[in-house]
Amino acid sequence: MSDIAIPADPSPLHSSIVTEVARRRTFAIISHxxxxxxTLTEKLLLFGGAINLAGQVKAKxxxxxTRSDWMKIERDRGISVVTSVMTFEFEGLVFxxxxxxxxxxxxxxxxxxxxxxxxxxxxxxxxxxxxARTRKLFEVCRLRDIPIITFINKMDRESRDTFDLLxxxxxxxxxDTTPMTWPVGRGRDFLGTYDIGTGGIRLLEGGGAKxxxxxxxxxxxxxxxxxxxxxxxxxxxxxxxxxxKPFDLEAFREGHLTPVYFxxxxxxxxxxxxxxxxxxxxPPPRAQDSNLRKVEADEKGMTAFVFKIQANMDPNHxxxxxxxxxxxxxxxxxxxxxxxxxxxxxxxxxxxFFFAQDRALADEAFAGDVVGIPNHGTLRIGxxxxxxxxxxxxxxxxxxxxIVRRVRLKDAMKAKKLKEALQQMSEEGVVQxxxxxxxxxxxxxxxxxxxxxxxxxxxxxxxxxxxxxEVSEFQLARWISSDDPKKLNAFVxxxxxxxxxxxxxxPVYLAKNEFYLGYTRERAEGIVFSAIKDVK
Ligand code: G4P
Numbered sequence: 271m272s273d274i275a276i277p278a279d280p281s282p283l284h285s286s287i288v289t290e291v292a293r294r295r296t297f298a299i300i301s302h303x304x305x306x307x308x309t310l311t312e313k314l315l316l317f318g319g320a321i322n323l324a325g326q327v328k329a330k331x332x333x334x335x336t337r338s339d340w341m342k343i344e345r346d347r348g349i350s351v352v353t354s355v356m357t358f359e360f361e362g363l364v365f366x367x368x369x370x371x372x373x374x375x376x377x378x379x380x381x382x383x384x385x386x387x388x389x390x391x392x393x394x395x396x397x398x399x400x401x402a403r404t405r406k407l408f409e410v411c412r413l414r415d416i417p418i419i420t421f422i423n424k425m426d427r428e429s430r431d432t433f434d435l436l437x438x439x440x441x442x443x444x445x446d447t448t449p450m451t452w453p454v455g456r457g458r459d460f461l462g463t464y465d466i467g468t469g470g471i472r473l474l475e476g477g478g479a480k481x482x483x484x485x486x487x488x489x490x491x492x493x494x495x496x497x498x499x500x501x502x503x504x505x506x507x508x509x510x511x512x513x514x515k516p517f518d519l520e521a522f523r524e525g526h527l528t529p530v531y532f533x534x535x536x537x538x539x540x541x542x543x544x545x546x547x548x549x550x551x552x553p554p555p556r557a558q559d560s561n562l563r564k565v566e567a568d569e570k571g572m573t574a575f576v577f578k579i580q581a582n583m584d585p586n587h588x589x590x591x592x593x594x595x596x597x598x599x600x601x602x603x604x605x606x607x608x609x610x611x612x613x614x615x616x617x618x619x620x621x622x623f624f625f626a627q628d629r630a631l632a633d634e635a636f637a638g639d640v641v642g643i644p645n646h647g648t649l650r651i652g653x654x655x656x657x658x659x660x661x662x663x664x665x666x667x668x669x670x671x672x673i674v675r676r677v678r679l680k681d682a683m684k685a686k687k688l689k690e691a692l693q694q695m696s697e698e699g700v701v702q703x704x705x706x707x708x709x710x711x712x713x714x715x716x717x718x719x720x721x722x723x724x725x726x727x728x729x730x731x732x733x734x735x736x737x738x739x740e741v742s743e744f745q746l747a748r749w750i751s752s753d754d755p756k757k758l759n760a761f762v763x764x765x766x767x768x769x770x771x772x773x774x775x776x777p778v779y780l781a782k783n784e785f786y787l788g789y790t791r792e793r794a795e796g797i798v799f800s801a802i803k804d805v806k
Contacts, residue, residue, distance in 0.1 A: 281570075287600050287636060288568045294638030295552045296366040296595070298383055300408065301393035302401035306423040309535040310393055311356070311367065316538070317545055318358025318365060354580075355593065355624050355640040363549045366640055370407075378669050378717040379578065379699065382651065384410050385666050386577045386595035386640065389417045389552035391544065392528070393535075396422050396429030399438045408443055414665070415525035417553060418445070421544050426474070426534040428457040432506070436514075436530065446527040448517040451543055452510055453532045454489065454503055459496040463532050463540060464489070464507060474539050523553055555638035558597040560654070560661040565598050567637035572599035572607060572657040574641075576649050577666055579698040581728070590698065591622070591642040592649035599657060601635040607655040609648065610662050616655070620644055650697040650773075668772075670747055670801040671702055671715025674780070675722065675739040684735055691733040696773040701725050704747060704770035704778050707762065713770065713780070714739070715747050744768070744780035746787050748799040751777075757796040765790070776803070 301307045356367045368387055370380040384390070390411050392404060411418060422435060429435075436447045451463035454471065462473040471487045489507075493500045521527035529547055533540015555567035558575075565573055578593040601607075606615045621632045621641040635641050643649060652666040679688050692712055696703040701722070702715040716722055722739055729735040749772070752758040762769050762777060768790075770778045779799060781787035791799050 283600070284568075284570055287570065290364075290600070290636040291567045291638060292554050293363045294366065294555050294636065295363055295389070295548055296368065296387050296555060296638045296640070297389045297391060297548065297552060298368045298370050298387045299391045299393055300370065300384075300404060300411065300418075302395070302398070302403040305393045305395040305398070305401070305404070306535045307393050310391075310421065310423065310541065311369065313535050313538050313541045314365075314367065314545060315356060315358055317541065318360045355642075357623055357639070360545060361549060364639070365545075365548070366638060368640065378721075380407065381410050381669060382577045382666055382699070384416065385414065386575075386593075387416065388554070388556050388638070389419065389548070391548070392418050392420045394420060394422050394435070394439075396424045396435065396532075397427060399430060399435055400442050405442065408445075412525060417522050417525055417551075418528045419544065419547055419552065420447070420528045420530040421535075421540070422530060422532045423535050425453055425456070425460050425463075425532050425540070426537055429453075429460075432456075432532075433509070439528065439530070445525075446515050446521065447530050448515050448527060449510060449532075450517065450529045450547060451532050451540065452507060454492065455496060455498045459498055460534075461492060461495055461498060463543070464503075465543075466510065472540075472543070474534070474537060517551075519551060522551060555597070558663055559665055560663050562659075562661050565661065565663075567598055569598040570600075571659060572601050572605070572655075573597045573659075573661065573663070574601070574607075574655045575663040575666060576643075576651055576653040576655075579649065579651060580642075581698060581732075590647060590649075591644055592653070594641055594643055594649075594655060596635055596637045596639050596641065597663065598637045600637075601632070601639075601641060603631060603633045605657070607657050608660070610654040610656055610660050611650070613660075616645075616648060618643060618655075647694055647697065651699040668702065668803045669717055670749070672717050673719060673722070674704075674713050674715045674742055674744050674747060676711055676713055676742040678738045678740050680736045680738070687733060688729075688735055688737070691729055691735060693773065695725060695728065700728065702747075703773055704780065706767065706770045706780070708767045710767070713742055713744065743782060745783050746781040747778050748781070748787065748801060749776060749803045750779045750794075751798050751800065752796050754796055761794055761797050772803075 299307045299310060354369050356369065358365050368383050370383045392408065394400065394404065420439065432453055436449065439445055439447050449466060451465055453460060454464055455461045460474060462471055464471050471485055489500055489503055492498055517529055518527055522529060529551060531540055531544045531547060535541060557564045557566045574594040574596045576592045576594050580591045601618060601621060603621060604619055606617050609616050621635065621643055623630050623632045624642060632641050654662045679685060692703045695701055704713045704715060714725065726737060729737050765779065768780050770780055772778050781790065
């Protein structure tokens with residue numbers, strides 16, 4: 271199952287790293303809201319024994335009230351703002367499921383989370399096919415060639431023609447498909463799935479929830495059940511074996527082909543097949559690009575990068591948690607690691623693992639794992655932690671904001687405090703802050719308007735800073751760079767009031783609208799305008 275060769279004479283530490291890394295599967299679920307991501311997550315966690323009762327993922331009722339204040343927004347709107355990670359074991363493998371917020375306003379967080387996974391499960395509603403958000407998230411996965419496993423959900427309800435669904439995936443996503451199972455009957459007559467590899471049938475009624483071999487029944491034996499048209503199913507299966515591409519592990523790992531499973535998360539059907547597929551085909555932790563070289567997961571030195579900061583997850587612990595993805599080696603509780611950005615060592619005294627709503631101290635973790643590191647603002651998104659070498663991981667992106675606003679402080683005396691608070695919020699990735707070079711008040715940029723609500727609520731609750739947002743003369747922001755520093759300096763000098771610094775001091779061009787942006791871009795020879803920035 272492992273791709274990682276065990277060296278001839280490994281040290282005990284190295285050999286344990288190699289073994290542990292090979293059993294990690296770190297993945298996310300991508301889907302359009304309502305396709306069934308939460309339900310599937312619950313069922314996956316049930317398989318892994320991480321939770322006892324389904325229904326804990328989407329906290330409801332009482333338990334929600336125990337969350338901290340600013341999460342009120344989440345409560346009021348009934349959406350999940352938090353990106354979290356859930357770890358569970360199944361059949362000897364360790365699965366790290368990185369949850370992504372379903373609401374489109376939090377796409378920036380979601381995108382960053384996708385930089386921390388090695389594969390993704392794409393959940394599609396069988397009645398709806400590929401929807402807008404699935405497509406957008408898929409495109410982010412494609413940027414990094416993340417392998418995708420497809421789960422076509424809600425087969426217990428009226429669904430679209432199976433070939434149509436596969437065809438849609440192939441055409442709209444330019445992704446080859448290989449069905450691994452095939453539905454027997456649809457909608458009210460959905461009886462189960464045919465396992466294309468073994469020829470067995472798994473029935474919805476009776477044992478469908480469990481993994482293990484499907485029953486060897488002839489489809490003809492199912493005649494007479496509901497309105498099942500046995501001849502039609504046989505015809506479909508003949509067509510599948512003739513027309514569908516056989517599964518090709520390499521094409522899948524390169525992100526060109528997706529194995530497709532059919533099921534019903536609600537009925538806990540097909541989830542075991544999916545999990546087995548993940549274990550068998552999804553890659554163990556991949557090598558990660560750094561500024562100097564590719565870092566292999568089974569190297570001895572511990573390295574990690576921060577892709578997410580979460581404040582106040584638990585009102586009893588008023589701390590900030592930086593979520594770090596281990597890229598290589600082994601993390602041991604109490605070890606020291608260098609925060610490469612500052613050159614200072616930090617002690618990892620209480621790294622944490624997350625299990626659905628729970629967390630526990632992590633005594634050790636390996637490449638592929640995600641640990642939460644409590645801190646008071648030391649860690650920023652994109653930071654690299656390293657046990658040895660001074661390397662910086664690349665590829666944790668910032669996205670150009672879609673909404674730009676000026677923050678209006680109700681009490682003008684608190685400008686300094688606001689500046690500090692905004693700096694903190696931007697380091698956490700809540701908003702982006704742009705400080706115009708001409709000294710005008712700072713602007714904030716967000717990908718979705720909900721981020722503004724979170725910013726407002728947090729400034730009020732945590733910093734006692736009531737604010738409003740005003741429409742600014744600028745609507746767009748683009749990072750600017752040039753191979754020739756002189757050209758960049760000349761551009762900055764010529765566009766003084768339209769240039770700002772981001773949180774890292776990198777220059778950003780602010781434009782009134784698309785027209786101005788296009789106009790400036792055409793005339794700015796040698797300047798690159800970018801809508802995505804890799805956080806360094
Ligand atoms: P999301 O996280 O992707 O937004 O979806 P979620 O799991 O919350 O599912 C959305 C709705 O679809 C839920 O119903 C859920 O019960 C239903 N659902 C999920 N999987 C299946 C399935 O396999 N078959 C059927 N028939 N329904 C499914 P809801 O009524 O909106 O929410 P709830 O009140 O049940 O929580």
